Amino acid sequence: MRFSTSVLLSIFVALTSALPIIEARDETNATLPTVKIYGTGGTIASKGSTAATTAGYQVGLTVDDLIDAVPSLSDVANLEYLQISNIGSNSLNYTHLIPLHHNISQDFENGLIDGAVVTHGTDTLEETAFFLDMTIKSEKPICMVGAMRPSTATSADGPMNLYQAVSIAGSSKSEGRGTMITMNDRIASAMYTTKMNANSVDTFKADEQGYLGHFFNDNIEFYYPPARAYGYQYFDISNVTDASEIPEVIILYSYQGLNPELAVQAVKELGAKGLVLAGSGAGSWTNSGEITNEELIDKYDLPIVYSRRTPDGSVPTDDVPSYGIASGYLNPQKARILLQLCLYSGYSIDQIREVFATSYGG
Numbered sequence: 505m506r507f508s509t510s511v512l513l514s515i516f517v518a519l520t521s522a523l524p525i526i527e528a529r530d531e532t533n534a535t536l537p538t539v540k541i542y543g544t545g546g547t548i549a550s551k552g553s554t555a556a557t558t559a560g561y562q563v564g565l566t567v568d569d570l571i572d573a574v575p576s577l578s579d580v581a582n583l584e585y586l587q588i589s590n591i592g593s594n595s596l597n598y599t600h601l602i603p604l605h606h607n608i609s610q611d612f613e614n615g616l617i618d619g620a621v622v623t624h625g626t627d628t629l630e631e632t633a634f635f636l637d638m639t640i641k642s643e644k645p646i647c648m649v650g651a652m653r654p655s656t657a658t659s660a661d662g663p664m665n666l667y668q669a670v671s672i673a674g675s676s677k678s679e680g681r682g683t684m685i686t687m688n689d690r691i692a693s694a695m696y697t698t699k700m701n702a703n704s705v706d707t708f709k710a711d712e713q714g715y716l717g718h719f720f721n722d723n724i725e726f727y728y729p730p731a732r733a734y735g736y737q738y739f740d741i742s743n744v745t746d747a748s749e750i751p752e753v754i755i756l757y758s759y760q761g762l763n764p765e766l767a768v769q770a771v772k773e774l775g776a777k778g779l780v781l782a783g784s785g786a787g788s789w790t791n792s793g794e795i796t797n798e799e800l801i802d803k804y805d806l807p808i809v810y811s812r813r814t815p816d817g818s819v820p821t822d823d824v825p826s827y828g829i830a831s832g833y834l835n836p837q838k839a840r841i842l843l844q845l846c847l848y849s850g851y852s853i854d855q856i857r858e859v860f861a862t863s864y865g866g
């Protein structure tokens with residue numbers, strides 16, 4: 505009696521069903537890469553009430569629905585999927601990011617997948633991208649993808665973005681480039697890309713550092729060989745089991761007449777273990793705020809990172825008081841994650857200053 509491969513496979517699956525089986529959609533095509541899609545929610549998984557609705561819509565599709573909406577996906581990769589959450593990215597936090605990290609990390613280590621795609625709301629997509637970039641040690645590509653228009657809108661951008669992300673995550677050309685943000689035909693590095701427009705489809709920009717490549721007519725075209733940005737470094741968080749193990753860091757925003765007590769309250773009452781300042785210009789804080797900052801650092805041995813409220817550019821060491829830490833090119837939301845990872849790793853203020861300094865030229 506002869507069994508076909510698929511019969512043997514189902515017997516194997518039945519025998520091993522006590523083990524966690526990765527969900528796969530179709531029969532495996534050995535010539536194609538295997539890409540796993542991790543669904544977190546967001547506009548890409550949303551439905552509006554009419555075809556013109558592009559605001560005020562609800563998250564409602566699962567990663568399974570998304571795959572069904574793009575049948576050509578099965579031509580570019582063997583697909584697996586896992587739903588991590590199904591919420592807007594404004595409500596994501598380490599409670600979701602830690603399991604997301606551990607799943608991708610273990611799937612890479614087990615050698616079962618060639619690339620990862622994370623479907624995500626666009627609001628905080630750059631934060632998850634930066635976090636995964638700094639904490640997953642692998643040459644395999646991770647593509648973050650979202651949409652600005654819900655699935656029900658005319659010219660919804662989600663299906664094409666998802667198709668491109670799966671293609672890029674499955675390509676050997678994408679190896680060694682870390683976590684990427686792949687939307688709107690552009691391939692960009694998690695390190696510097698940021699959401700620039702609250703509404704427009706073309707919102708992710710890396711104006712100063714530039715893009716890594718372009719998706720054009722089903723071709724993946726990179727401009728440079730694989731490389732990691734200055735400032736990239738790996739933090740091992742494989743032992744983290746609970747979100748509360750990641751130290752609290754609070755971001756304060758600069759404005760005329762800033763109340764310096766905000767910094768005191770963040771530390772004393774909210775228990776911040778570090779602060780990131782979205783300062784004006786190249787990271788300036790107010791004169792009275794500086795007196796408070798220096799006192800806080802003296803009293804609590806607290807790292808304070810000076811970043812900027814300006815959308816682009818660098819906060820250099822020269823512009824920051826000697827007790828502070830300059831964020832370089834990192835915006836406040838990315839500087840916060842880097843500072844949290846440094847604090848989790850037990851780095852001193854001087855070590856943290858060195859970590860940030862590598863982001864402006866090694």
Ligand SMILES: *[C@@H]1O[C@H](CO)[C@@H](O)[C@H](O)[C@H]1NC(C)=O
Binds near residue numbers: 533534535536579580
């Ligand atoms: C496997 O994928 C390749 C590349 O897309 C395609 O040419 C081939 O027909 C597929 N094989 C099967 C059995 O579907």
Ligand SMILES: *[C@@H]1O[C@H](CO)[C@@H](O)[C@H](O)[C@H]1NC(C)=O
Binds near residue numbers: 595596597598599
């Ligand atoms: C993170 O999200 C979870 C689940 O949505 C929520 O219970 C928790 O309070 C949130 N944590 C923080 C720090 O916001």
Ligand SMILES: *[C@@H]1O[C@H](CO)[C@@H](O)[C@H](O)[C@H]1NC(C)=O
Binds near residue numbers: 589602603607
């Ligand atoms: C993987 O994700 C699932 C779904 O969120 C979660 O239940 C599981 O604990 C995660 N695995 C790890 C190792 O964190």
Ligand SMILES: *[C@@H]1O[C@H](CO)[C@@H](O)[C@H](O)[C@H]1NC(C)=O
Binds near residue numbers: 742743
């Ligand atoms: C993780 O925990 C194990 C066991 O306690 C320990 O040997 C290892 O050094 C820890 N790794 C990190 C990066 O903290």
